[in-house]
Amino acid sequence: MTGAAIIGWPRAGGQAAPALPAERTRRVAGSVQFQGLGKTYISSAGEVQALQGIDLEIEPGEIFGIIGRSGAGKSSLLRSINRLERPSEGRVLVDGEDIAGLGEAGLIRLRRRIGMIFQHFNLLAAKTVRENVALPLRIAGVPQPEAEARVAEVLRLVGLEGKEDSYPSRLSGGQKQRVGIARALVSRPEILLCDEATSALDPETTLSILRLLRDINRRLGLTIVLITHEMSVIREVCNRVLVLERGRVAEMGPVWQVFAQPQHAATQALLAPLTRALPEDVAARLRQVPEPGDLQVIELPMTGEAAPPLAALAQGLRLVQAQVEPIQGHAVGRLVVLAPQGLDPRSLSSTARRLGHVAAND
């Protein structure tokens, strides 16, 4: 990291080399490193190891997803970034600074650089939208005129103009989360932590909130760390994903890769709801030992790298199922085709796999 730590927002070029246009300057604010992180709880049932040996780095400006089943340690990991939870071992570095040694004043300064939104929004019922969003500035002692301008600015950013004087109880779930996002952004943070931010919302609202997060990430360039138990959320917004299983890293990588070739059983289980099973009529008639005249059922995984040329599919093949989606610009999914006996699945694609055989006369 260079000495050009850029403070403030929107981020200026800082002390970047003058030859580089400002937007190409490598930003250094908004990185998180975990080094040998572990967390042990003492519960009534004895010691519970919530996290163990977490070593990874979240890059400035990326949208980093953490997924896992409940109890996998996602929440502890996320909360260790702004020290709402203290790790039992290891270190957390925010912008290269170990946050374990911060006193109360230092911790307050750190938290003003890290916004957070919550599953249940956690808005103050006794305050209006405007007062909720202004609170971080009010307690930071930002002068009134500046605070008002910034509140208006973030409310516009999240699309809540006209709701300034409403109380949270009058808002829909999606609007409440927008207030939460505005409150988190009003301090112009470098990092935004999202704790199951869409889990209490319906699918349509979830999508609109995720789009807003992606938009914010692009426009403000801030790092977003989100936890979820839904792979669809990861697919929608994240650049990289970490799969946690029982407090350990199960796997981590670019989202399209993890979707295309999940390595760990935990990832496969999480992906299962998104993967369509074979069509029922095919599945019911599938047999492993071919009878004369049977067709082969071949699966062609689309892993983003080696998509089979469609011309190959035209030669006497019948498409029975297709589930392909672009993830970060890579086609990921699978095709299932029926092929005559004798055709080598490997001739279609190196990753093609024979699932079985079905009778041809249907």
Place this chain on the structure above:
Amino acid sequence: MSPQMIDRLSAAFLDTLLMVSASAGVAVLAGIPLAVVLVTSGPGGVFPAPRLNRVLGALVNGFRAVPFIVLLVALIPFTRLVTGTTIGVWAAVVPLSISATPFFARIAEVSLREVDPGLIEAAQSIGASRWHIVRHVLLPEALPGIIGGFTITVVSMIGASAMAGAVGAGGLGDVAIRYGYQRFDTTVMVAVIVILVALVSVVQVTGDRAVRRLRAR
């Protein structure tokens, strides 16, 4: 009813009002901070201090366990120390306040404890200090419950103030005992009861209305 009796009743009514409102004022000023300390010093609170919490808890329980009429008498030396006298309205305000404060503090404590811990976490995440959390989260969010609890406190104080006649404080209870009971003047007794019922109703309705308005936001 003779004009003198009407004068006596209205003077008694004013005495009761004065006793109750002065002690209610003390109960708010002392009870809310006490409730805040009880909540925040407790386990999982924002200023954990287990020993202080236990001492305060025991003190509050001790005062709440003593019946008001006993407290009234037991506190006589203390009352003399504070007010210089042991009779009259101000002599009743001392034990009335000391009895109402822990009562109100316990009720306010329950409301403060019911504030969603998620709100405290959200406040921490925006860089709120512990004082900010008390000032901007705990107190405003618990306000409807605290006002509801204050209503209950005032109503029970109106009841307790009737015993203040025992230290010559006057008030409606005193008139009811001396004229209504000891002189068999049923009209006075009925008048006192009607006034007390009206007073309690006004307090209750006002309190309920304030709570409803706050909750409707």
